[in-house]
Amino acid sequence: MTGEVLKVSEIQSFANDFKKLDVIIRTEAKYPQDIKLEVLGARAVKASDEISIGDILQANFDVKGSEYNGKHYVSVTMFAWEILTEAKYVPNKAIDEVPSIDPNEDENPF
Numbered sequence: 001m002t003g004e005v006l007k008v009s010e011i012q013s014f015a016n017d018f019k020k021l022d023v024i025i026r027t028e029a030k031y032p033q034d035i036k037l038e039v040l041g042a043r044a045v046k047a048s049d050e051i052s053i054g055d056i057l058q059a060n061f062d063v064k065g066s067e068y069n070g071k072h073y074v075s076v077t078m079f080a081w082e083i084l085t086e087a088k089y090v091p092n093k094a095i096d097e098v099p100s101i102d103p104n105e106d107e108n109p110f
Contacts, residue, residue, distance in 0.1 A: 002084070003027040005055045006034060011044050019044040023078065025057055037061060037078040047081070054087025 003025035012020045021044035023037045037059055039047040051057065060080040066073050 001025070001027060001035065001059045001061065003032075003035070003057060003059070005051055005053050005057055005087075008048065008051055008053060011048055021045075021047050023047065023051060023057075023059075025059065028056075035076060037076050039078050043079065047078070050083065051081070052087045055083050056085040058082040058084055 005023060005025050007022075007024040009022040014020070019041060021039040023039060025035055025037065027033045027035060058081065059078045061076050061078045064075050064077055066075075
């Protein structure tokens, strides 16, 4: 599946040092879909370091299903990925870095 990364969650930690990361991508189809992919274990840390919002990502995944108390659940687990195009978005400077303007100075050339 190929798509643009819309969101990368914070890493969630569970018992026994188990880690999970959610990545949401928008598919490149005639009717785009927003899909949540889970990344588990050590791959979660690697994905968190490598994947950014705006990247175009080729994801390899497994679809896993389970039943609990008569309800069925499905998860899409990404086990490998390739970043096809890195994000073009470059954040603006922080507001603190913008120089202040002194209203008493008259620098207007007109």
